[in-house]
């Protein structure tokens with residue numbers, strides 16, 4: 001007897017609904033009609049089933065801070081300043097409460113893997129990392145949590161931060177982060193990137209850098225994509241380096257943009273687009289013809305750059321919106337980045353699932369095939385792109401073969417009895 005059976009599930013690549021059997025946390029069978037019995041059966045009734053959604057870039061430690069104090073002027077500098085101020089009051093308990101709330105919300109929206117980016121700096125020290133490592137253990141039944149040691153305040157301009165990054169990696173952080181744009185000079189920005197790569201090599205972990213969050217590259221500190229690509233090649237880290245934001249790419253002329261993107265593709269550097277934050281903070285100095293500030297997603301995809309999307313921040317100085325729903329971010333990206341054709345929508349779903357899985361390094365055990373981890377979502381829609389457009393709820397969320405969230409939600413239309421009133 002198998003553990004769990006999804007009956008009549010619409011799966012990408014199949015013309016008709018199929019049965020999906022799960023045993024011992026893995027998918028064991030996909031086909032027309034499962035012949036055996038199951039301990040638990042979910043009747044999908046032709047609704048779409050997709051692999052678990054992934055948030056490859058989420059600041060759980062800083063979520064929900066808007067309730068305490070919002071960004072005074074809506075700029076990136078305002079966000080960094082107000083968050084820095086609020087961080088001084090962080091306690092393990094307050095971070096655990098806010099982060100846990102958003103983590104659980106993400107799970108109800110179908111997220112089964114999160115790469116969290118807790119700040120590591122001389123203000124909070126390792127507090128954020130410690131809470132994330134604790135949540136990684138206490139919530140392991142719901143979600144796989146990866147922890148990035150993220151130097152939000154910079155490295156060179158904040159002496160002591162590099163030692164804290166080392167401590168975070170020794171304590172069990174999975175990834176070394178970077179925030180090169182916080183350094184005051186372009187030489188220091190490059191040195192910041194170099195130190196991040198040195199730590200990656202020393203600890204054998206992937207790299208995930210906040211490269212820039214700029215409207216253009218008039219400031220050379222915001223043109224580091226090429227340097228990150230060079231370092232990736234030099235350290236032999238193709239496929240293990242991600243850059244977030246890189247909004248400056250959108251400002252380059254066609255030829256320069258093409259060269260920069262080809263460089264990222266050649267080096268095997270992935271990009272995670274964070275449109276809710278980027279559109280909110282971008283274009284703040286424009287008093288007309290306001291720039292959008294979103295990395296050029298179509299160009300990145302066409303050039304073969306592995307590209308994902310994520311919420312980044314939820315309801316704080318960087319992004320006063322959000323509910324940790326990756327499909328909501330995908331729809332927002334569709335609406336703001338000229339991604340409206342059917343193949344664009346399919347690409348957005350892939351960015352939120354398979355491509356994100358590759359970015360966070362779990363591609364080998366992820367997906368909807370026999371042998372993959374049974375991280376699955378039953379959508380209240382016949383296809384994944386319908387779910388995107390409908391903002392469909394997630395009927396059932398499954399983590400390693402176990403049902404971890406359900407949503408009961410039925411809309412009914414009540415017509416007048418004679419149909420005319």
Ligand SMILES: [Zn+2]
Nearest residue numbers: 117210244312
């Ligand atoms: Zn971020």
